[in-house]
Amino acid sequence: MDAWTPNSAGLAQDEPWELPEGWAWVPLKMLSNFIGRGRGPTYVEAGGVPVVNQKCIRWHRLEPRHLKLTSRDAFDRLPPELYIRAGDLLWNSTGTGTIGRALIYDGSIAELTVDSHVTIVRPSSIDPAYLGHFVETSRVQHLVVDGHVGSTNQQELPRSFVEELIVPLAPLAEQRRIVARIDGLFAEIAEGEAALEEARRGLDTFRRAVLKAAVTGELTKDWRERNPVAETGHDLVARMRGSMSKNKRLRTAWTPRTDLPELPDTWAWCAVHEAGDVQLGRQRAPQHHTGAHMRPYLRVANVLEDRLDLSDVKLMNFTPEEFETFALKAGDVLLNEGQAPDLLGRPAMYRGEIEGCCFQKTLLRFRASELVDENFALLVFRHYMHSGRFKRESRITTNIGHLTQVRFVEMEFPIPPPAEVAVILRRVSEALAASADTLAMLDAEAADAARLKQSILKAAFEGHLVPQDPADEPASAMLARLRAANPPVARIRRGRRKTVSEKAKS
Structure with a gap:
């Protein structure tokens, strides 16, 4: 394998940071046996095969309620590389607010493909979960969002960027330790985030209750008991x-x-x-x-x-x-x-x-x-x-x-009564102001949780989250095997597969 030099994909010529001994910077195309986008499907209402679109992809999970269906015949005509497999990285590749979001597919649906707005990365020489966490880092997300514009003047993730994205490759055994540690820490953070979300729902219920009490008289019941009104x-x-x-x-x-x-x-x-x-x-x-x-x-x-x-x-x-x-x-x-x-x-x-x-x-x-x-x-x-x-x-x-x-x-x-309206407005203002202060505090804590996640990811991919083990096979040994095999990244054939009925006729 020749020495790798970043190209026009927009990455810096220098390595982003110094890696621990046994690690190496490697372009993603050398760690995958397929990188490519899906096709624009022909949709059907029922009886088809699920298609993943941008709305389906959330961090670490697939949202099945947004799945659409393509016809069985259209699915059978797809190149086999576009049949999604467990361990594939599905990466949103267009759209402001959705571009860059990714997940590692868990294989929970037997047959699945993606539309043309989603890139498939099929890892071959890297732990899929390790890669999934890496694309979640703020550095990769900033690279995704900044400066990538497609033919329609919309944000777009070019295939060349995905292929040339350099990954800090740790020894395989260390990758798995890193993933286990990240997952454990993220699970603890998720518990806190769930508590924050529950508090948000409680605040929303409180605000609705205040509004109802205000316009039904319940909020000022005590005031009426003490204050007869002239009008x-x-x-x-x-x-x-x-x-x-x-x-x-x-x-x-x-x-x-x-x-x-x-x-x-x-x-x-x-x-x-x-x-x-x-x-x-x-x-x-x-x-x-x-x-x-x-x-x-x-x-x-x-x-x-x-x-x-x-x-x-x-x-x-x-x-x-x-x-x-x-x-x-x-x-x-x-x-x-x-x-x-x-x-x-x-x-x-x-x-x-x-x-x-x-x-x-x-x-x-x-x-x-x-x-x-x-x-x-x-x-x-x-x-x-x-x-x-x-x-x-x-x-x-x-x-x-x-x-x-x-x-x-x-x-x-x-x-x-006019006199009561003034009391209602004052009490509502006080109650909703207190609610807004609490919401601001919850927002700050949620932001802290997001920053904590990024700190964990940063430490992980700089080699500081788990200790290195000298007994681990270094990344250089795996790269040597890649040098010998040098497998090219698969590209989609422009031909089509025969359908089941066509195969039967032949």
Whole structure:
């Protein structure tokens, strides 16, 4: 075997770090008997062979619920190298956020292949689990993400990079000791991560309980017992209805359903359209992409729960007349009209962040009346999202729920006494602030766990995690055998295999 020199795959000419005695830097192509991507499959609904895609690949595990199926005939036509085997490294090779994620396949599914976005590495002269841990290191992940762009201007992992990636090859016996030690330490960390995740779920339950208590009166039950009010929710609803025109009262007459939750005596139900004005956003269409009155507008992607993401705000033409209808004002609550059913109605408040901003048809705008606090309205709508109230009111099309304006305006809206609203908002703010502090602490601990994992991997591949054993066969001896055999990396044949039926005919 000739001395190996890094090529144009983007790796540094120098070895990344000094290795212990008995180790060696070796390109991955010399440690594998196949490296290649899958094919773009023809999918079927049932009766086919599973195909692994990017969503299926998680660190250290395969997510079977995302598997798709290709036809038996198409599978039989694949080159045999694309039949996945136990010990194969499956490596996501395209896509922001998914590129670089990998797993070692455990052979749990008898027949399996991958699509064209996944690279197969079939180790032959290295422990598969050792290789799997190496590609998880921050150094390899940074190399994967940085500077690899494909023909579609998307992140892509070239085959040349995979082949020329240099691996710190420890003696085989030491590789196995390293894997055992990493697995043991990662198992301990996983227990802590599971506890953090359980705490997160507990916080989520707590936040939902706070929202429910806030809009049903439970949160301020003690306050009501000590504080009689001069104006009740019933008085407030009467005032709201009294301020409507006679025509609007007749047109929008509303009677509460008999199955609504019971409210405190001083609270009252009204309809959403009585509590405020509701407007659906303007339809996005090609004729509005240019014009003399281009204005920023918000869409579903900008409206998260209780916050706006303004990192990507688009422009659309709104005439002065349209601007009068679709302009946002500070205090407006925006709700997702079309969304995954569990996120339907996701609300956030616009607080005047962008001057002259409008909104798209995928959003509903609720503008509270003068007698309703917009911050309390936001709490009501957050509770409706989490409790599934919006979902029950929706119509579902192709897994997307729609909260139509017609249905939304007729939904129930709780009205507490004005004096009680101020107490509710203060208590909710305090409770959710404490929850946010706890969540920040959990996030910090999760980040510590991730950093600890990377520290363990760094120590492992620098030769510091387990002691070296002079009795181990050095990597150089294995390399000598490779020099003698010098097996080339397998490449996919461009021909095809005969199907079972074709073989029978021949």
